[in-house]
Amino acid sequence: MSTPAPQGFPQIGLSGPMPGALADLQSLANDVEFARQCALGYLAYSSSTPTSEQPLVAKALWFAGAIAYRRAFTSGRGHLVAGGSRLKIKDAWTTLLTTDQLAAHDDTLRMANQHIAHRVADHEGAVVVAVLTPPPGPREVAGVGHMLVHMIGPEVVVAERLASVCDVLLGLFRTEAERLGTLIRTKLDEANIDELYAVSSIPGKEFTVPGEDSDESGEPDGDATG
Structure with a gap:
């Protein structure tokens, strides 16, 4: 989604609500693209020939991806606007999902939340057991044991x-x-071209793009999905 600037052309740092929203979108896209790559990697490892490292790699891929996916839906500091908040992904976009996709979305957020809380699933946790001597030995306690019941990740689907x-x-x-x-391009086309070139000649100087409604304080509606 990012577009590299041509080499040798004067550049101007932009600030304001709309450039900030565009930067926020790139940040959100990075999180979601990473989550996508991790999900595909988890699929690949789950279907490959088992090795000693496979469970560890698959688990790392799934939970790294789930946490990145969750991060896209949490609030945070916005870009290029002092004190601004990052764009949010509002719930309306989920109407585009199938029932199965919505379930995967909800399950991933739930697992990511539980992972951060140090308990990944309802069936995961530490188990402490009393070990008894089996027949025909004497009926007595042989010892105490403990184990960790854990999950690698969800079903591949x-x-x-x-x-x-x-x-x-x-x-x-x-x-x-x-x-x-x-x-943003429309606002720049409406700006004083001499001012733009003057700003480009001052290191660290930024040009503030007017808001979407031609108001310096105007902000986008705050929805990353339009």
């Missing part, structure tokens, strides 16, 4: 559906980024 959910989100991000990019 959940990861497969999550990857498709990420595709939906990334498509919405691209559409909104194109819309904001067009609006």
Whole structure:
């Protein structure tokens, strides 16, 4: 979604609500794309020939991806606007998902929340047991044992559906980024060209793009999905 600037062209750092929203979209897209790649990696490892490292790698991929996916839906500091908040992904976008995709979305967020709380699933936890001597030995306590019951990750179909959910989100991000990019270009075309070149000659100087409604304080509606 990022577009590298041409070499040798004067550049101006932009600030304001719309450039900030565009930067936020890139940040969100990075999180979701990473989650997508982790889900696909989990699928690949789950279907490959078992090795001693496979469970560890699969578990690392799943939970790294789940936490990155969760991060896209949490609040945070916005870009390029002092004291601003990052764009939020509002709930309306989920109407684009199938029932199975929505379930994968909800399951992933639930597992990510539980992972951060140090308990990944309802069936995961430490188990302490009393070990008894089996027959025909004497009826007595042989000792005390403990074990950790843990999960590697969900069924592969959940990861497969999550990857498709990420595709939906990334498509919405691209559409909104194109819309904001067009609006920013319009505002720049309306600006004083001499002022723009003057700003480009001052290291660290930024040009504040007027808000979406031609108001210096105007802000986008705060929805990353348009």
